[in-house]
Amino acid sequence: LTIRAGSYADELVKTAKTVASPGRGILAMDESNATCGKRLASIGLENTEANRQAYRTLLVTVPGIGQYISGAILFEETLYQSTVDGRKIVDVLIEQNIVPGIKVDKGLVPLAGSNDESWCQGLDGLASRSAAYYQQGARFAKWRTVVSIPNGPSALAVKEAAWGLARYAAISQDNGLVPIVEPEILLDGEHNIDRTFEVAQKVWAEVFFYLAENNVLFEGILLKPSMVTPGAESKEKASPQTVADYTLKLLHRRIPPAVPGIMFLSGGQSEVEATLNLNAMNQSPNPWHVSFSYARALQNTALKTWGGRPENVKAAQDALLFRAKSNSLAQLGKYTG
Numbered sequence: 001l002t003i004r005a006g007s008y009a010d011e012l013v014k015t016a017k018t019v020a021s022p023g024r025g026i027l028a029m030d031e032s033n034a035t036c037g038k039r040l041a042s043i044g045l046e047n048t049e050a051n052r053q054a055y056r057t058l059l060v061t062v063p064g065i066g067q068y069i070s071g072a073i074l075f076e077e078t079l080y081q082s083t084v085d086g087r088k089i090v091d092v093l094i095e096q097n098i099v100p101g102i103k104v105d106k107g108l109v110p111l112a113g114s115n116d117e118s119w120c121q122g123l124d125g126l127a128s129r130s131a132a133y134y135q136q137g138a139r140f141a142k143w144r145t146v147v148s149i150p151n152g153p154s155a156l157a158v159k160e161a162a163w164g165l166a167r168y169a170a171i172s173q174d175n176g177l178v179p180i181v182e183p184e185i186l187l188d189g190e191h192n193i194d195r196t197f198e199v200a201q202k203v204w205a206e207v208f209f210y211l212a213e214n215n216v217l218f219e220g221i222l223l224k225p226s227m228v229t230p231g232a233e234s235k236e237k238a239s240p241q242t243v244a245d246y247t248l249k250l251l252h253r254r255i256p257p258a259v260p261g262i263m264f265l266s267g268g269q270s271e272v273e274a275t276l277n278l279n280a281m282n283q284s285p286n287p288w289h290v291s292f293s294y295a296r297a298l299q300n301t302a303l304k305t306w307g308g309r310p311e312n313v314k315a316a317q318d319a320l321l322f323r324a325k326s327n328s329l330a331q332l333g334k335y336t337g
């Protein structure tokens with residue numbers, strides 16, 4: 001079984017399976033402090049550590065959420081943060097049977113020599129940071145890079161994205177963290193669904209080529225792809241059935257069955273749309289666990305309902321639990337709306 005991944009191979013496989021367990025998915029709450037600030041601004045709150053802590057406390061203390069959520073992706077600040085009442089956030093997650101994960105990339109910057117595209121930073125010092133995150137309780141990692149369809153994508157940008165993900169994945173596995181491999185193909189653009197499919201095929205081919213070249217243990221990774229949809233500004237609208245057909249066709253062509261879990265991002269889809277699309281993909285058995293790793297499609301209503309007011313915490317938590325449960329049903333192909 002072992003390709004490399006050193007002494008952690010068995011643990012990686014076990015962690016990946018736990019996160020990819022039936023009827024559960026990932027709560028992405030790894031907004032950087034800057035992005036978290038934008039979310040807080042949308043409800044009229046200042047981007048202070050206290051406000052971020054209050055919001056993240058709300059998210060992780062939903063009673064019973066561990067039934068639907070198997071993993072939570074945290075931003076570095078949150079991995080070391082406590083709840084408002086002084087419990088370590090990592091401990092609160094583990095008590096609910098939720099595996100703590102950590103965003104390890106350092107964000108996007110312009111890719112010199114490309115068509116105004118970007119690349120993802122964060123490989124320098126990644127091994128030592130990953131070892132420290134493991135010590136702190138993290139058991140999986142996330143690295144999000146993006147590919148833009150309207151800007152190309154250029155061959156250079158795709159290669160850079162794939163290579164960066166593969167280096168990150170190898171380093172994560174060496175340090176006991178299951179890498180979530182996330183090349184987000186941005187929704188922006190007027191292109192049709194066939195164009196998205198074509199680009200995604202190219203991107204996933206390169207990602208798997210370099211993952212293999214870097215001796216990454218496929219049984220010990222998780223994927224976080226975008227669903228195959230028309231561009232956000234396209235006149236074409238795709239039904240959940242069409243999105244499911246295109247996306248599953250892509251996965252079958254490109255993703256080996258050794259990979260335990262496909263955890264989709266929501267990428268700006270509405271909450272209900274993201275649930276319906278996931279449900280459509282789970283109408284027949286798949287070789288992998290096909291599930292969710294949503295940020296906006298889990299949090300949007302909860303954030304609005306909260307509005308920064310302590311008296312709304314319970315209603316906001318109910319809203320999050322409702323979305324988590326709906327996506328859990330969709331993972332099982334049993335969502336009825």
Ligand code: 13P
Pocket residue numbers: 028029030073144182265266267268293294295296297
């Ligand atoms: P969205 O589900 O909001 O697209 O976020 C995905 C993500 O990568 C956050 O971890």
